[in-house]
Amino acid sequence: MSLRLNLYHEIHQARSARKRDPLKISLYILGGVVAGFAALYAVELGRYASVARELSRKQAEFAKLEPEAAAAKKREDSFQETQKINTKLVKGIEDRFYWAPVLQQVATLVPREVQINKLSGEVQGTGLRKCQLTVDGLSAGGDPRRVAEELRQSIAESFAKTFRAVDVKFRNLDDGSELVMLDGRQSPTASFAISVNFESGEEPATAPAPGARKKARGAAANSEPDLSK
Amino acid sequence: MKNLNKDHIQKIALGSLMAIGVVYGYFDFLLGPLRAKTRSTAASVTALDPEISKANAQMLRAKAIAKEAPPVEASIATINGMIPEGAPVAWFPVVINDLFKRAGFEKSTTKLTTEAADKELAGYRRITWAIELPKVDCLAFGAAVAELENQEPLVEIQSVAIETLREDPEAQRVLLTVNNIVK
Numbered sequence: 001m002s003l004r005l006n007l008y009h010e011i012h013q014a015r016s017a018r019k020r021d022p023l024k025i026s027l028y029i030l031g032g033v034v035a036g037f038a039a040l041y042a043v044e045l046g047r048y049a050s051v052a053r054e055l056s057r058k059q060a061e062f063a064k065l066e067p068e069a070a071a072a073k074k075r076e077d078s079f080q081e082t083q084k085i086n087t088k089l090v091k092g093i094e095d096r097f098y099w100a101p102v103l104q105q106v107a108t109l110v111p112r113e114v115q116i117n118k119l120s121g122e123v124q125g126t127g128l129r130k131c132q133l134t135v136d137g138l139s140a141g142g143d144p145r146r147v148a149e150e151l152r153q154s155i156a157e158s159f160a161k162t163f164r165a166v167d168v169k170f171r172n173l174d175d176g177s178e179l180v181m182l183d184g185r186q187s188p189t190a191s192f193a194i195s196v197n198f199e200s201g202e203e204p205a206t207a208p209a210p211g212a213r214k215k216a217r218g219a220a221a222n223s224e225p226d227l228s229k
Numbered sequence: 230m231k232n233l234n235k236d237h238i239q240k241i242a243l244g245s246l247m248a249i250g251v252v253y254g255y256f257d258f259l260l261g262p263l264r265a266k267t268r269s270t271a272a273s274v275t276a277l278d279p280e281i282s283k284a285n286a287q288m289l290r291a292k293a294i295a296k297e298a299p300p301v302e303a304s305i306a307t308i309n310g311m312i313p314e315g316a317p318v319a320w321f322p323v324v325i326n327d328l329f330k331r332a333g334f335e336k337s338t339t340k341l342t343t344e345a346a347d348k349e350l351a352g353y354r355r356i357t358w359a360i361e362l363p364k365v366d367c368l369a370f371g372a373a374v375a376e377l378e379n380q381e382p383l384v385e386i387q388s389v390a391i392e393t394l395r396e397d398p399e400a401q402r403v404l405l406t407v408n409n410i411v412k
Contacts, residue, residue: 021240030248037255044260048267055270058277062284069284072291079294079301085350086305092410093308093382099389100375107371115398120390 095201097123097131105162106135109154113141113182128203131163133196134171140180144190148173152194163198171195309412311383317341317356317411325360328380332373337362342406353410357387360405367391367401383410 006012018024102121110116118136123129135155139147148170156168176189313320322339329337343357362370370391377384388406 051270055274065284069287072287086301096385099386103371117393122388
């Protein structure tokens with residue numbers, strides 16, 4: 001067995017010492033950590049760039065939509081105002097109280113023994129109309145009070161067919177001092193004043209629930225106003 | 230550890246301090262602000278989503294309204310067409326006089342009593358008129374009232390007073406109070 005002598009042991013020891021240099025090893029480890037951190041930063045930067053692109057795209061989309069939406073909102077508000085006015089106007093026209101049929105109704109009920117001296121009427125309210133009619137006249141015949149009462153009853157019956165809450169009563173019924181010629185005979189007279197109260201139309205609708213309002217809006221928009229009346 | 234001399238220990242301590250400094254600097258000055266920026270940008274994106282949805286919904290509503298609008302606008306135009314141009318006091322008495330003249334009543338007087346803006350109808354006014362017909366025949370007057378109510382949809386009679394004339398029991402004097410909607 002041959003004997004080997006390492007004449008370079010000092011060189012080898014120095015080389016080994018350099019290899020085990022803690023600062024060097026630390027720097028390697030630190031370099032690795034820095035590289036890892038750099039990679040993580042790059043990933044994070046990529047994620048940020050993606051989100052920023054998305055934001056930029058959405059901002060551009062919103063910038064394009066916003067003026068159009070504002071104009072649409074303005075149009076919608078304007079249309080809703082127009083629709084509200086239209087609905088009120090049409091409702092006002094359709095819910096009017098018509099006096100001609102009332103006058104006709106009274107005229108057909110007055111018998112030949114009665115002369116109407118004054119007829120006055122007034123209507124109040126919107127939606128549900130409270131109407132008051134006063135008929136002043138002179139009745140004649142064998143029993144002028146009965147004639148006046150028959151007129152009152154016939155007005156009550158006739159108006160009850162057309163209107164609600166009909167209340168017909170005498171404000172006064174007095175024997176007249178004068179006699180009138182009726183069918184060639186002198187007849188006694190009675191002066192009377194009949195007060196007729198009744199209701200027409202419908203109660204105005206109370207504020208609808210938000211859901212109901214949408215439905216009503218749609219219905220009102222679809223309904224053509226009937227202006228032929 | 231046995232081989233570590235003083236120099237090695239100093240280098241290890243220095244390296245550790247450097248590592249701590251690098252980690253702190255990295256998280257505090259680089260990654261931290263970047264992540265905060267990403268979160269803030271993502272929050273802005275999330276905040277924009279409902280705004281965009283709202284704007285899109287508004288556009289859809291506008292399209293729906295564009296379909297609903299023509300009949301309403303036509304109706305308003307029809308109603309506005311019933312209101313002549315100019316001051317109502319210049320044309321309304323003429324309309325009423327003509328109407329009653331056609332019914333055979335030569336004389337009628339129409340006077341403006343009150344005028345007020347209608348709170349519920351922006352842009353419209355409600356005028357109250359007093360109309361007097363000094364001598365009418367009751368039945369013909371009824372027909373004239375029917376014609377007035379049919380031909381003037383914006384007019385509503387508020388009160389009627391028909392009184393027999395003492396000097397002519399066959400004739401009556403009439404007072405009407407009417408409301409009219411004008412622009």
